[in-house]
Amino acid sequence: MNEKIKKASRHTNQNEGLIFEKSSPGKRAFELPPLDVPAAEPAKALGALHRKEGIKGFPEVSEIEVIRHFTRLSTWNHAIDLGMYPLGSCTMKYNPRVNEFVARLEGIATEHPYQPQDLSQGCLKILRLLEKCLLEITGMDAITLQPAAGAQGELTGLLLIRAYLQKQGDPRKKVLIPDSAHGTNPATAVIAGYEVENIKSGAQGQVDVEGLRKLVTEDVAALMITNPSTLGVFEQRLPEIAQILHAKGALLYMDGANMNALTGITRPGDLGVDVMHLNLHKTFSTPHGGGGPGAGPVAMKKILEPFRPVPILVEKENGRLALEPIRPDSIGRVKAFSSNFGVLVRALAYILAYGPGVRQATEDAVLNANYIRKHLEGVYELPYSLPSMHEVVFSDALQKKNGVNTMDIAKRLIDYGFHPYTTAFPLIVPGALMIEPTESESHEECDLFIDAMKSIAEEAATKPEIVKTAPHTTRVRRLDEVGAARKPVLRWKPAAPRSTAAD
């Protein structure tokens, strides 16, 4: 083993087949209490609707096999709990365990969305307090907690803009989106019924304000902007951008994916933003869980408030809280049953743990990103030199000379015990290395990461093959993605003869 690899070492890794391959008729992992009413005869009760033969291929295993199966699978994952996960724009910070505990409390996890509101005051108070905290953090006037994730928040925000403009007589045609934006922005604009006009970034990777001035016409409904940008750079001229839009009757949408750079420091509402979403699974520490669930609350200025999705949380004169289902100008529902409530509980637990001290988390996140930038500048090319906030974007230009690209470096980082940074994004940086350490990394972990990145740069210069063929230490090597897409195998099917359990 390479002595430069300080963070990781060899580890036994169990083989494990698919659960369907362990199945044997008659095994059970779950028993129900005995039925205490007369049994129904399904064939008689359901007739032709009855599935007599049972579900073909469904697993039949014991409890210990279930535990071992999923525990073995879990050991094949990297996770924040194991170490730094510097995926840019994903804000992979520590997910506090107390959040999981409170979300599972009897009286929280057990509550039905249709139970009487008099018996739901606890849930409604949680929603109300979270609303107030997020409004204070964003500097906005009104909020909806309904959207299930960031992309749905984006859609909600654009539908609010559309409804507002429609009310004035014309929803307009276009949404402007910088070429540095997340892919969800243009995909969302289309669902909201808008044409997308991509706008080119200026020489420093920021919005070209003079160019924008020409593009904002009476056809433009909104500009969707990410701040800090996907380069990790604060859009300094945002208030001016807002003025340009407002002068033409258009609105400013802010993608709040990078709010971890701003919380407690500055407020989008004060910068002229009209509407924005927050990713609670990024800035507010709810776990990513291998891809979700998240929550994407949308905060807005007063002008958009009448259009919020129903139901609306209101405070009654007697101090009781209620969800009101009807608002004449509402855009409607974007999701059944109010919200991803359990995710909102976790986010509030995070906010309460910090209180106003959440500013310290922002400061540490920005400190870590700048510390890493300082040490890797020159080792990797920095395509845009403006000050970094919570993340730093390098490119593979120096390593490309030896045939090593960002994906190779990312894969080699795995051997050093780190999850890769974000590769190939933003699109305006060819061969991007987008690094977001978050506040959850110690001085020591940042140093280990810097050492690993320097060591890989050296390898790229002296023995590029080891980088290009990485990772070398994982249970599988690089996987054939082209083959997977050409002939998709998307489910297990019983094979004859029976396939072997281990790889």
Add this chain to the structure above:
Amino acid sequence: MRYLPKSPVERQEMLAAIGAKSIDELFSSIPEKYRLREALKIPGPYSEAEVIQYFKERAAENAAGYTSFLGAGVYNHLRSVVTDTIIQRGEFLTSYTPYQAEISQGTLQAIFEFQTLMCQLTGQDVANASMYDGSTATTEAVLMAQRLTGRQRVLVARSVHPEYRDVLKTYAKNSGLRIEEIPFTASGTVDAKALQAALKDDLAAVVVQSPNFFGAIESYAPLAEAAHAVGAMFVVAITEGISLGLLRPPAEADIVAMEAQSFGLPPSYGGPFAGVIAAREKYVRQMPGRLAGQTTDSEGHRGFVLTLATREQHIRREKATSNICTNQALCALAATVHLTLLGKEGLREMAEQNLAKARFALAELLKIPGVRRTFDAPFFNEFTVELPRSVKIVNSHLVREKIVGPLALGTPYPELTKHALVCVTETTPRAEIERFAGALKRALEQPV
């Protein structure tokens, strides 16, 4: 602060290494006048004990200790402690979307197993890695049908969950879709005559739910035939997945949209749950959401990757099949573990208990003078009854006996005022069903 791994000295050392005099210097790109001068006005900081205390106090203001007869898309089922044990493993809980396949094989294989289970349950060929919930899955299924047929008109049964229809209407407004609704018969199922009358070759999809919002089970074959006769997609929504342990799967459907909440996820005041889209293999390239696929590594070992990503927003941007990015992965994992625990026999037995208990409850309620059954179609674990007086008033009496009564149907269906949707699952003991029937009888005897 306990979550932050830095001492004041370390912060100073790091600042010095950067060459910054103070932390404020790192924020110099934010114009001075926009920087907050005062601390945020939010409560805290709370110790761990205080955080727990706050939420315990809120929990006490809710309905813990009440027996509930609510379903309507969110169901109470038995859950094994094993499920929660597994999904709280940090390797699952605190990992990201498995884009880096070599260090995400655990998540990827679990998704592959989830996709397989969803196919087995629904009788479909392919299933995705999850959508937000049943309502958005149903909407995305309709948008998928729109892309596949190039048509804009959609017939949706009024017996589809009212909130699912609301979500569909929100999305449809700007997608060029025209939504029309099909009534239900006196039996509680889709009015096939009305459907026939509405069939035309401009139809993109026919959408039904089964068991439907009233608990009535639909017969798929004639509905599928009607849709297919004009080249439309037959879309089936399922809110109660446990029913598939006993009911024939919607094999006639072109697209199935399912809510997976019943598979080990708590009601949690409405979320997070997990939506599923399953479909015929030939439609896979128009599916929304992530898909895990089997492949091999450079040494020939089996492995899994996210595949067919050219459908997705991070590659296709404005031409993507959907804007979904974050999905409900951990909820889908919970469903995978839960269904693996239940297994073939456990799922069948759970479904049978639901069927038996709901039939017992209906029989008990029908003994009460003035209570009658609304619809006569076969049902699974939910049914509709008509009461001789307002459901809301009856429910206010039941609450005093620590019972959360059935859902009043009058708001979503004005013609069903005084009708109530009753749900009984394997978690409802016989004694509680009898106590409910007794309390209902007394409530109906109360002077107006």
